[in-house]
Amino acid sequence: MQDLEMFHFHLERALYILKFRDKKLAECWVTQLNTSMGVQHTESFLTAAVLELSLTDTKTFHWVLDNLCAWRPYAHLLVEVTRFTLKKLISKGFIPSQDFSFDAQGKILMHEQTKKAIMADVSESDRLFMEKVLVIPQQSQQIPSLTV
Structure with a gap:
């Protein structure tokens, strides 16, 4: 106790x-x-x-x-949130470099409709965390390909 x-x-x-x-x-x-x-x-x-x-x-x-975010526990937490989000994207059938990609800071780039689809069934707390690792490119930007 x-x-x-x-x-x-x-x-x-x-x-x-x-x-x-x-x-x-x-x-x-x-x-x-x-x-x-x-x-x-x-x-x-x-x-x-x-x-x-x-x-x-x-x-x-x-x-x-x-x-x-540079503190080790928060950096680890954001890495875990990124993993959670990637698993959710893949389980919903989204395809890397087509539906989502990554920026130089390791954040997940995706279109607004992709974000709406994966956020539809998450708790408020999960949504807050996921918002920290997701980026919606401006309309004129394309999601960069993961392959070169």
Whole structure:
């Protein structure tokens, strides 16, 4: 029970600190937490915090992923969201380089109708995460081919 209480305490603390939307404050806190709790535990708190924010505070959720996306737990999370999205695209019959492609940052490029099709049956939280890895090219742009 003590471990669960400690996790909940640090999760609440992470939510509190991230809601300030202050990168330096968050970095100082994470450095201190890494020292006292270890990197693995810190990553668990940070991941749980952003998942919680996706349900409770979308403005802070967006700030975290826009400003702290280079942090290892968030970078890993975005990679997993990208994998999830790719699996969803393929399971719905979409074809790489025809219906979707990738940009230089690893985001998924797709047409608006493709996006609508894969977003039709996802939760609000999943939609928020998927929005972070999807790009709709301007109408004049083509989706670049994956093959050369």
